[in-house]
Amino acid sequence: MPLLSGGAPKERADAxxxxxxxxxxxxxxxxARGVATVSMDDVAAAAGVGKGTLYRRFGDKSGLAAALLDERESQLQAAMLTGPPPLGPGAPAGERLTAFVGAYLAFVDAHLDVVAMSQTASSGARLRTGSHRLWRQHIAILLAEAGTPDPDVRAGALLAALTAEQVRHWRHDEDRSLADLTEALVRMARAATGPP
Structure with a gap:
């Protein structure tokens, strides 16, 4: 699988x-303030750019949140596609899957507000992103390599458990530690590679 960030046209230096x-x-x-309390006008003022520049480039706050995630997501993509095992190639499919679940959960937890904004900008927003398609394809491939039935459905179910909304509920409403939550979701990922 190629990285999703390749092949983009060269950007002007001022842009x-x-x-x-x-x-x-x-x-x-x-x-500092949380995504919900920050306006596009706040960002334009803090960055010293015109509002038109901001809106032309990012569209709205969800587009800005998605752009912020791009760099972090590309780091996770690179580790998953070319990094050392078990997250990267070279480990058995089940080990790679559990490594991915742990890494992705840590990513979502670390950037919870921004991930939530990009996933809920509109109905089904998270399902339309290139990164979601890559995560889902990666999980489905690993499940298929492990001989798991219905790898596409199981991949979607695993990602549904890792949405920002669900992670926020577990971490903040139910006060679960990241370590305990990681352990539970890794167990679920292991179970997903087993027979139906």
Whole structure:
């Protein structure tokens, strides 16, 4: 599977600078105040760019949240596709699956507000992203390699358990530790590679 970030046209130097300023400002504001309380106007002011530039580049706050996730997602993609085992190639499918579930859960937990914003921007938003398609395809391939029936359905079910909304509920409403939650979801991933 190729990385999703390859092949993009070269960006102008000033556009790159503006994009990096906007992303840095958004990240700082989101971390300090939470995604819900930060407006696009706040981000434009903090980045020192015009509102038109911000809206043309990112569309809305969910587009900005998605752009913030791109770099982190590409790091996880690279580890999954070319990194060392067990997350990367070279380990048995079941070990790779459990490594991915742990890594993806840690990613969602670390960036919960921004992931939630990108997943809930509109009905079914999380299902339309390229990264979701990559995660689902990766899980389905690993399940198929393990001889698991219905790998596509099981891949979707595993990802549904890892949505930001579900992780937030477990972590904040039920006060589960990340370690305990990781252990439970890794057990679920192991069970998913077994017979029906």
């Amino acid at each position: 790159t600078r503006n994009r990096l300023k906007v992303l840095a400002a958004a990240e700082q504001l989101f971390d």
